[in-house]
Amino acid sequence: MKFRLRIWRQAGPDAPGRFEEYVVDGISPNQSFLEMLDQLNEQLIAEGKDPVAFESDCREGICGMCGLTINGMPHGPRLRSTTCELRMRHFEDGSTITVEPFRADAFPVIKDLVVDRSAFDRIMAAGGYISVNTGSAPDANAIPIPKHIAEEAMDAAACIGCGACVAACPNASASLFVAAKIAHLSLLPQGHPERERRVLRMVEAMDKEGFGACSNHGECEAACPKGISIVNIARMRAEYRRAMAAAR
Numbered sequence: 733m734k735f736r737l738r739i740w741r742q743a744g745p746d747a748p749g750r751f752e753e754y755v756v757d758g759i760s761p762n763q764s765f766l767e768m769l770d771q772l773n774e775q776l777i778a779e780g781k782d783p784v785a786f787e788s789d790c791r792e793g794i795c796g797m798c799g800l801t802i803n804g805m806p807h808g809p810r811l812r813s814t815t816c817e818l819r820m821r822h823f824e825d826g827s828t829i830t831v832e833p834f835r836a837d838a839f840p841v842i843k844d845l846v847v848d849r850s851a852f853d854r855i856m857a858a859g860g861y862i863s864v865n866t867g868s869a870p871d872a873n874a875i876p877i878p879k880h881i882a883e884e885a886m887d888a889a890a891c892i893g894c895g896a897c898v899a900a901c902p903n904a905s906a907s908l909f910v911a912a913k914i915a916h917l918s919l920l921p922q923g924h925p926e927r928e929r930r931v932l933r934m935v936e937a938m939d940k941e942g943f944g945a946c947s948n949h950g951e952c953e954a955a956c957p958k959g960i961s962i963v964n965i966a967r968m969r970a971e972y973r974r975a976m977a978a979a980r
């Protein structure tokens with residue numbers, strides 16, 4: 733397969749960015765999108781040019797590092813897929829593919845396709861944890877949890893912190909990410925002692941980082957590679973109201 737790539741190149745956070753075009757040929761349909769970029773980089777290095785900076789780690793859809801906007805869609809056109817899970821057979825042979833970093837004020841570009849997502853880390857540090865000393869691990873099923881609650885908590889816990897929800901949202905809101913973390917922790921008994929403090933701190937941290945407000949577009953859910961539901965955003969709002977009432 734052969735592709736024309738339009739790739740965002742930006743030397744540093746304050747440098748002006750621009751699209752540059754490259755052609756890659758001899759691409760296997762089974763190659764992943766990142767392997768195709770690896771091939772491009774080998775080509776660029778052989779030509780004495782600066783390779784394209786992009787992030788990846790696990791390449792198995794687990795770590796959330798490989799955030800790219802492909803043809804206008806975070807993680808590309810395939811539903812419920814991270815960029816590393818995307819194969820070149822999902823693209824038309826001979827087509828032009830536009831590759832950009834995730835766009836959001838709260839995710840400043842570091843270089844080319846790499847953005848700084850440490851805002852997510854700071855939101856987690858504000859309250860996305862359980863600090864209660866719970867002692868050694870209890871026997872399985874010592875705390876009975878209804879199946880539907882366990883399932884909902886597991887679904888929310890599937891969030892890999894990739895940031896596609898922010899990039900897809902017209903307001904660059906981080907609500908789906910924050911809601912997933914709050915739901916995951918507050919649904920289970922271990923998360924209850926810090927429930928109110930957690931939601932107040934995390935929502936405050938989210939606002940401070942410069943993410944926009946959620947206005948229910950639903951683009952986040954459509955772009956999320958893990959299928960996190962916007963039901964969690966409603967749950968976060970309910971948790972927030974509950975915490976505000978308790979603080980009075």
Ligand code: SF4
Pocket residue numbers: 890891892893894895896897898908909912952955956957958959960
């Ligand atoms: S909610 Fe989905 S899109 Fe957003 S950070 Fe988590 S996994 Fe990524």
Ligand code: FES
Pocket residue numbers: 787788789790791792793794795796797798814815816817
């Ligand atoms: S590289 Fe880890 S999710 Fe894609």
